[in-house]
Amino acid sequence: MSTPPATAAGTAGTAEPGGRYLLDRKGFLARVMLLPAVVYIVALVAVPFFLAIAYSLSDVTVGDPSFDFVGLRNFATVVGDPTFRRALLNTVLITVVAMALVVVLAKVLALVLVQDFRGKWVVRLLVLLPWTTPTSLATIAWVWLLDSLFSPIDWVLRQLGLLEGNLYWLGNEGLAMTSVIAVQTWRIVPLAAVIIMAGLSAIPSDINDAAKVDGAGFWRTLFEITIPMTLPVIAVATLFGAIVVFTDMAVVFVLTRGGPVDATQVLSSWAFFRGIQGGDLAQGAAIALFLFPVLLVFAVLILRSAKRMEVM
Amino acid sequence: MAIVEVRALTKHFDGDVHAVEAVDLATTDGEFLVLLGPSGCGKTTLLRMIAGLEEPTAGDVLIGGNSMAGLPPRARRIAMVFQSYALYPHKTVLQNIVFPLKAAGMAPDERRRQAQWAADLLGIGHLLDRKPRHLSGGERQRAALARALVREPSVFLLDEPLSNLDAKLRATARDDLKLFQRRVGTTTVYVTHDQVEAMGMGDRIVVMDKGRVRQVGTPGDVYRHPADTFVATFLGSPPMNLVRRDDVVVGFRPESFLPKGVADAGAEALTVSFHVHRVEYLGSERHVIGTVEGLGEETRVIAMLPATVSVDVPVERSHEFVVAAGDLRFFDVGSGLRTERQRL
Amino acid sequence: MDLSDTTEVEVARRAARRRRTGARVALYGLVLAFTGMAAFPFVWATITAFKRNQDLYNRANNPFVFNLDPTLEHVDLLLSGTAFPTFARNTLLVGVLVVAITLALSLPAAYSLARLDMPWGGAMGIAIFFVYLIPPSLLFISLSRVVATLRLQDSVWALVVLYPTITVPVSVWLLMGFFKTIPREIEEQATIDGYSRFGAFARILVPLAFPGIVAVVVFAFTLSASEFIYALAFVARTSEKTISIGVPTELVRGDVFFWQSLQAATVMVAVPIALVFNLFLERFITGFTMGAVKG
Numbered sequence: 001m002s003t004p005p006a007t008a009a010g011t012a013g014t015a016e017p018g019g020r021y022l023l024d025r026k027g028f029l030a031r032v033m034l035l036p037a038v039v040y041i042v043a044l045v046a047v048p049f050f051l052a053i054a055y056s057l058s059d060v061t062v063g064d065p066s067f068d069f070v071g072l073r074n075f076a077t078v079v080g081d082p083t084f085r086r087a088l089l090n091t092v093l094i095t096v097v098a099m100a101l102v103v104v105l106a107k108v109l110a111l112v113l114v115q116d117f118r119g120k121w122v123v124r125l126l127v128l129l130p131w132t133t134p135t136s137l138a139t140i141a142w143v144w145l146l147d148s149l150f151s152p153i154d155w156v157l158r159q160l161g162l163l164e165g166n167l168y169w170l171g172n173e174g175l176a177m178t179s180v181i182a183v184q185t186w187r188i189v190p191l192a193a194v195i196i197m198a199g200l201s202a203i204p205s206d207i208n209d210a211a212k213v214d215g216a217g218f219w220r221t222l223f224e225i226t227i228p229m230t231l232p233v234i235a236v237a238t239l240f241g242a243i244v245v246f247t248d249m250a251v252v253f254v255l256t257r258g259g260p261v262d263a264t265q266v267l268s269s270w271a272f273f274r275g276i277q278g279g280d281l282a283q284g285a286a287i288a289l290f291l292f293p294v295l296l297v298f299a300v301l302i303l304r305s306a307k308r309m310e311v312m
Numbered sequence: 313m314a315i316v317e318v319r320a321l322t323k324h325f326d327g328d329v330h331a332v333e334a335v336d337l338a339t340t341d342g343e344f345l346v347l348l349g350p351s352g353c354g355k356t357t358l359l360r361m362i363a364g365l366e367e368p369t370a371g372d373v374l375i376g377g378n379s380m381a382g383l384p385p386r387a388r389r390i391a392m393v394f395q396s397y398a399l400y401p402h403k404t405v406l407q408n409i410v411f412p413l414k415a416a417g418m419a420p421d422e423r424r425r426q427a428q429w430a431a432d433l434l435g436i437g438h439l440l441d442r443k444p445r446h447l448s449g450g451e452r453q454r455a456a457l458a459r460a461l462v463r464e465p466s467v468f469l470l471d472e473p474l475s476n477l478d479a480k481l482r483a484t485a486r487d488d489l490k491l492f493q494r495r496v497g498t499t500t501v502y503v504t505h506d507q508v509e510a511m512g513m514g515d516r517i518v519v520m521d522k523g524r525v526r527q528v529g530t531p532g533d534v535y536r537h538p539a540d541t542f543v544a545t546f547l548g549s550p551p552m553n554l555v556r557r558d559d560v561v562v563g564f565r566p567e568s569f570l571p572k573g574v575a576d577a578g579a580e581a582l583t584v585s586f587h588v589h590r591v592e593y594l595g596s597e598r599h600v601i602g603t604v605e606g607l608g609e610e611t612r613v614i615a616m617l618p619a620t621v622s623v624d625v626p627v628e629r630s631h632e633f634v635v636a637a638g639d640l641r642f643f644d645v646g647s648g649l650r651t652e653r654q655r656l
Numbered sequence: 657m658d659l660s661d662t663t664e665v666e667v668a669r670r671a672a673r674r675r676r677t678g679a680r681v682a683l684y685g686l687v688l689a690f691t692g693m694a695a696f697p698f699v700w701a702t703i704t705a706f707k708r709n710q711d712l713y714n715r716a717n718n719p720f721v722f723n724l725d726p727t728l729e730h731v732d733l734l735l736s737g738t739a740f741p742t743f744a745r746n747t748l749l750v751g752v753l754v755v756a757i758t759l760a761l762s763l764p765a766a767y768s769l770a771r772l773d774m775p776w777g778g779a780m781g782i783a784i785f786f787v788y789l790i791p792p793s794l795l796f797i798s799l800s801r802v803v804a805t806l807r808l809q810d811s812v813w814a815l816v817v818l819y820p821t822i823t824v825p826v827s828v829w830l831l832m833g834f835f836k837t838i839p840r841e842i843e844e845q846a847t848i849d850g851y852s853r854f855g856a857f858a859r860i861l862v863p864l865a866f867p868g869i870v871a872v873v874v875f876a877f878t879l880s881a882s883e884f885i886y887a888l889a890f891v892a893r894t895s896e897k898t899i900s901i902g903v904p905t906e907l908v909r910g911d912v913f914f915w916q917s918l919q920a921a922t923v924m925v926a927v928p929i930a931l932v933f934n935l936f937l938e939r940f941i942t943g944f945t946m947g948a949v950k951g
C-alpha cells in the first residue's frame with residue numbers, strides 16, 4: 001500500500017478535504033473498519049433475533065410458512081405444557097447444581113495447576129480434555145461409560161457386591177438427571193479453572209510473599225488473600241460457565257435425547273424437538289426465547305465483575 | 313532482637329544465573345546493615361533467602377544463632393517491606409496492619425490496640441479505614457512499615473522501600489525510617505542501590521557486585537578505604553580517579569585533588585601536572601576535568617574544588633595539582649584489590 | 657518462638673518438614689484425583705476402541721483389560737468403512753474458512769473500537785459483548801428460515817456462514833484487549849514515518865497483536881469443530897456433516913452403535929485438539945485476561 005506521507009500524526013487527515021489522506025482519517029476509518037463486522041452480525045444475529053420474536057407471536061410452521069399474528073397464544077400454549085415446565089425447571093436445576101460444583105472444583109483445580117509438580121504438562125493436557133473435546137464427542141464417551149448393560153461403573157459396583165444387575169443410568173429419571181449434571185460439571189470445570197488460573201497468576205508475587213512473611217498459613221492465605229482477590233475472576237468464570245451450560249443442548253441430546261420420557265429435556269433441546277423436528281417454528285421460537293431474560297442478567301453480572309477486576 | 317548471619321550463602325537460578333555466590337555476613341544486634349550494589353547484583357535474592365522466601369542453593373542462614381534451614385518465613389520472626397509495598401489491595405489499612413497479628417492468633421481488641429499504636433507511631437492513625445489504592449506513595453510506605461513493625465519482629469528486612477517515592481519525600485522518609493529504627497532497636501537489613509541512602513542510613517554497608525560481597529564496613533570505611541577498584545568507583549560522585557602506573561593503579565578522590573598551594577598537603581604530597589580541558593560550575597563546587605601527565609598512563613580525571621577555593625584554573629593549560637600522601641590509594645592491576653602503599 | 661533456643665527451633669523445623677511433606681502428598685493426591693476424573697472417560701474410550709466384539713459385549717469380562725487380543729479392525733472400519741474421513745474433511749474446511757472470516761472481520765473492528773476513539777466506541781463494545789450472549793439455541797429456529805432463503809440448507813456452507821456470528825464478538829473482545837496493550841507511540845511513530853493510519857494498523861499493529869491472533873485462531877477453530885446446534889439443525893446430509901454432528905448421528909446401524917469405532921473417533925479428535933490448546937494455553941490465558949480486564 002503506497003500512501004502519501006502524512007504531515008503529522010493525529011490531525012493530518014482531518015485538515016484535508018477530499019479523498020487524499022482518507023486512510024488517515026479517524027472518523028472514516030473507524031466506521032469503515034467496523035462496518036463489515038457490524039453488518040455481518042446485524043444480518044445473522046439481530047435479524048434472526050427479531051425474527052424469532054416475530055415467530056413466537058405467529059403461527060408459522062415448517063409446512064405453512066405464511067405469517068399470521070396470534071399474539072401471546074404460543075407462550076400460553078408453551079407454558080401450559082407440562083413438558084415445557086419440566087424443561088425449564090431442568091435447565092435451571094442443571095445450571096445451578098453444575099455451577100455450584102464447578103465453583104468449588106475449578107477453584108481447587110486452578111490452585112493445583114499453578115503449583116509446581118512433576119508431569120505438569122501431561123496433567124494439564126489430560127485435565128483440559130473434557131473442555132477441549134467437542135461436546136458431542138465427549139458426551140459419546142459418557143454414553144458408553146453409562147451404558148445400560150456394559151457400564152464399567154456397574155461392573156465395579158457388582159464386583160464390590162453393591163449391585164445386582166445394572167443401574168440403567170440413562171433409563172432412570174433421577175440417575176439420568178444426575179448424569180447430565182455430572183457431564184456438564186465435568187466439561188466446564190477445566191474452562192472455569194483456566195479462567196481462574198488467569199486471575200491467580202495476576203496476583204503480584206509480592207502479595208503472596210508478604211502473606212508468607214506475615215505468618216499466614218495455607219488456609220488463611222486462601223480465605224483472606226487469594227479468594228477475595230480473585231473473586232471477580234471467579235464470578236466471571238462461573239457466569240461464563242453458566243451461560244454455556246444454560247444454553248447447551250449437545251449433552252442432553254447425545255446423552256438422553258431428553259429421555260427417559262422427556263425427564264431430562266432442557267429449553268434448547270425442547271425448542272429443537274418442537275421447532276425443528278416437530279416443525280412448529282412458532283412454538284420452538286417461543287420456548288427458546290425463555291432463555292433470553294436469564295442471559296441478560298448473566299451479561300450484566302459479567303460486565304459488573306469485569307469492571308471490578310479493573311479496579312483491583 | 314537478634315543477630316542475622318549468613319554462611320557461604322549461594323543461589324543459582326536455572327539457566328546458569330549466579331545470583332548470589334558464597335556470601336558470608338553477620339549483623340550485630342540492633343544494627344542497621346545496608347546491602348548496596350548495582351541493579352541485578354543479587355541484593356533482593358539475598359534478602360529473600362534470609363526471609364525464607366527463596367531456598368538457597370548452598371549455604372546457611374542463621375538468626376539468633378540457629379540455622380533457619382527448612383523453616384518457612386513465618387517461623388523466622390522476620391518482617392519484610394517489599395519494594396512494591398505489597399499491601400493487600402482488598403483490605404483497609406487497619407486490616408492490612410492487623411493481618412500478621414491475626415495470623416499469630418492475637419485477640420481482636422489487643423490487635424486493634426497494637427495496630428493503633430503502630431499506625432500512630434508512623435503518623436497514619438487517621439488513615440486506618442482507607443484502602444491502599446486511596447493512599448499516596450508515602451502513606452503506602454508507612455502502612456507497609458506499620459504492618460511490618462506491628463508484631464515486633466526480631467529482624468526487619470527492607471527491600472528498597474524508598475525507591476517509589478519522589479526525591480523530596482525520600483529525604484524525609486529516610487530520616488523518619490532511621491530515627492524509627494534507632495528507637496525500636498531492631499536488627500535491620502536494608503537493600504538499596506542508592507549510595508546516598510546507604511551512606512546516610514547504614515551503620516555498616518555491604519557493597520555487592522555480581523552476587524559477591526566486595527566489601528563490608530562503616531560508610532566512612534568503604535568510602536575512604538575501598539577494598540578494590542569496583543568499590544572505589546561505585547561509591548562517590550564523581551567517583552574516585554584511577555590512574556594506571558605500571559602494575560599498580562593509583563587512586564585519589566576528586567575532592568583530594570587540589571591546585572598546589574590551596575591546602576597544606578604535607579611534605580610527602582604527590583604533585584602532578586594536570587592538563588585542564590573543561591570546567592563545570594555547579595554552584596557549591598567546581599568540577600575540573602582534564603588529564604594527568606607524568607603519573608602513569610594519560611587518564612581523564614576529575615578534580616572537585618569547593619566554592620571556597622577561588623583559584624582561577626584556565627582551560628587548555630597545565631597546572632600543578634597535589635594529592636596528600638594519605639589520600640592516595642593503590643590497587644593491583646590484575647585483581648583490582650587494594651595493595652600496600654607504594655612510593656611514587 | 658524464641659529463635660535463639662536451639663531445641664525450639666529444631667521442633668519448629670520438624671513441624672515445618674512434616675507440613676511440607678503433608679502438602680506435597682495432598683497436592684499429588686489432588687493431581688491424581690483431578691486427572692483421573694477428567695481422563696477416565698477417555699481412558700475407557702481408548703480401551704474400548706481396540707476391543708473385539710466378543711470381548712466387549714460380555715458382561716462377565718473385566719471391562720478394563722483385554723480379555724482377548726486387542727484389534728485394529730474398528731479403527732480400520734472408522735477410517736475406511738464410514739463417513740468419518742468426510743466429516744473430518746468438512747470440519748477442517750469449515751474450521752479454516754471460519755478462522756479466515758473471523759480474522760478478516762474482527763481485526764479491523766477491534767482496532768476501530770480500541771484505537772480510533774469514537775464517542776460511540778464504548779457503547780459499541782458493550783453491544784458486541786451482548787451479541788455473544790445471544791446463543792445459537794435462541795436463534796436456530798428463525799435462522800432455519802434465513803438459511804433456507806440463502807439456499808444453504810444441508811450444506812457445510814451454512815456453517816461457514818453462521819459460525820463467525822459466534823466467533824466474531826468474542827474475537828473482537830479479545831483483540832481489543834491486545835490492541836490496548838500496545839503503546840500508542842508505536843503507531844504514531846509509524847504515521848510519522850510515512851504510513852497512513854491504516855498502513856500503521858496493517859503493518860505494525862497486526863503483527864504486534866500476533867499472540868492475540870493465535871488465541872483467536874485456536875478459539876475459532878475449536879468452536880467450529882465442536883459447535884452442535886447449528887450443525888444439527890441445518891445439515892442433515894451425511895456428506896455435508898462435520899465431526900461433531902456426524903459421529904454421534906451416523907455411526908449407528910439401526911439402534912446399534914459402533915461403539916469401538918465411536919470411541920476411536922472421540923479419542924482421535926480429542927487428543928490433537930487438547931494438544932494444540934495445551935501448547936497455546938498461556939497465550940490463551942493472557943488473551944482472556946487482557947480482553948476481560950482491559951475491555
Ligand SMILES: Nc1ncnc2c1ncn2[C@@H]1O[C@H](COP(=O)(O)OP(=O)(O)OP(=O)(O)O)[C@@H](O)[C@H]1O
Nearest residue numbers: 325326329331350351352353354355356357358505
Ligand atoms: N526467579 C528468578 N529466576 C531466574 N533469575 C532470577 C530470578 N530472580 C532473580 N534472578 C536473577 O538474579 C540476578 C539477581 O537478581 P536480584 O533481583 O537479586 O537483583 P537486585 O540486586 O535486587 O537488583 P535490583 O536492584 O534491580 O532490584 C539477576 O540477574 C536476576 O535476573
Ligand SMILES: [Mg+2]
Nearest residue numbers: 355356357471
Ligand atoms: Mg531488587
